[in-house]
Amino acid sequence: MYNELIMDYAKLQKYKGKLEDALAQEGKNLSCGDEITLYVKIEENKIVDAKFEGIGCAISQASANLMIENIIGKNLDDVKMILENVLLMVKGEKYESDKLGLITKMEDIKNYPMRIKCFLLSWKTLELILKNIESS
Ligand code: ZN
DSSP: OOOHHHHHHHHOOTTBSOOTTSEEEEEEETTTTEEEEEEEEEETTEEEEEEEEEEOOHHHHHHHHHHHHHHTTOBHHHHHHHHHHHHHHHTTOOOOGGGTGGGGGGGGGGGOHHHHHHHHHHHHHHHHHHHHHHHO
């Protein structure tokens, strides 16, 4: 499970930190102790920047970095499509791998039920932000 991609992305500092004038959402994975605050800046229906703060295991950190790298510059419809495909991937269902790029390298996570929540923490936090936008 701990492949090179995860180790590299877990250490990445580029997307770590606080973003001012952005939407913020906290997320917690109690089963592992992972915590994240996700910051997303949206302009004209597009994610123009994103960062996160938090602590957690290598999988949760790598997943957050990989997610942010893949959503910056995308419009919200594309982001929702990526999210849907990520959820299908971890359920072991058919998904569009060309939409996910490097994220597919973490597909193995579906075989580790205890770690799926680590992987999904950042995505579930993003999902909350998207839902809040829709209901506001
Ligand atoms: Zn974890």
